[in-house]
Amino acid sequence: MKQFARIQQGASVIPILVSGTELLDLRSLIPDITPEAIASGVLNEFDVASLKPITGEVQYLAPIHGVRQVPATGFNYKKHIQELKVPTPTEPEVFLKSQYCLTGPFDPIRRGPNPDVKLDWEVELAIVIGREAQDIKAEDAVDYIFGYVCLNDVSDRATQVDAERQHHLVRAKSRPTYGPIGPYLTTGIDPMNVDLWTKVNGNYEQQGNTSDMIFPVYEMLAYFSRHMRMVPGDILATGTPPGVGMGKNRFLAVGDILECGISNLGAQRHEIIG
Structure with missing residues (x-):
């Protein structure tokens, strides 16, 4: 490692x-x-x-400078599916966060000017691509991975779902500071047995392990490679464990302290600002 x-x-x-x-x-x-x-x-x-x-x-x-793409998925933990009471997906969801949302592991997170924002947290294991990946097999996926980072997939739930209950993930997750990564870019770990956690104002909100994933890391990377070309330095976020604010109808306010971390990848700390 x-x-x-x-x-x-x-x-x-x-x-x-x-x-x-x-x-x-x-x-x-x-x-x-x-x-x-x-x-x-x-x-x-x-x-x-x-x-x-x-x-x-x-x-x-942020442990990587100049990231080109941030592909991501959702609804990838069994217990997260249960807390949101949604059907278990039969294949991974595919969307993108803007690369311009990425920020450092201790930078403030800016809530934004909209007073209706419902700011939420999502600690995620993210794959860092090591070589060009397209149409690869799950059994070969490890050869295309350089390492892993902790990513907080910060989301505005108010803009994620519209009045007709349609989801708009890119717009909800792409504002500047909505993608803290780091502090470490770690290589040589087993991605299917790491602990993830989130705290708000010192209280645990999320605690999970990647063993609860519906689509394991190597299968996820192979699936994404069938739909898009990924290149070195791209970051693929693999979903979040249970305990998000949306499941509790509780969201972040200005002045809150948001922390999250993953085994061997380090811990982040952010103040929520206006």
């Missing part, structure tokens, strides 16, 4: 390897963690001993 991240120190953006308590500078290998750096294969194998540690105060950024 390797944990990559991007940090800012002063005016410098620094790609790093997190090794225990040390932050190791990757700038001798790559200028930044980008789709191009992932595609190059440089991060697949390198001499850790040659990397220099970074000291001092740092700020964590």
Whole structure:
């Protein structure tokens, strides 16, 4: 397992390897963690001993810069289906979040100017594509994955469903700051046995495990590859476990503190602002 991240120190953006308590500078290998750096294969194998540690105060950024696509799915956890009382899907849902919604793991989330916003949380395991994927098989999917990040699929439920009960997922999930990712981009984990959680103001709202998925990670990636071309650095969000605000009719307000995390991928913390 390797944990990559991007940090800012002063005016410098620094790609790093997190090794225990040390932050190791990757700038001798790559200028930044980008789709191009992932595609190059440089991060697949390198001499850790040659990397220099970074000291001092740092700020964590989104762990990938320049993401091109954010495909996503919903209704992929059995217990989430139960809490929303909706039919179990027979195939994955396919939609996209705007890449411009992505933000860092500790940045504020802006609620937006609409007073009717119903701001909700959705912690999700997201696949980071490592090589071009189209029409691949589930048994080969692992070879197309570079790693995984924690993504909070922030959603405005007021604009997600219209008066005729039609769903509009792209518009509900694509405003700036509605896609925090990080802090770590982690490789070499079993994606089907990781814990996910969300807290609002210190209280647990979501607790789940990817073993509850209806469509497992490799099957999900193969399915998406049959409908779209994915390239290195793309992020595929795989759905959320139970405990979302929509299931409780309880939503985020200005001043709330939203936290979420996934095993080995780190934890996020955000203040909700107007």
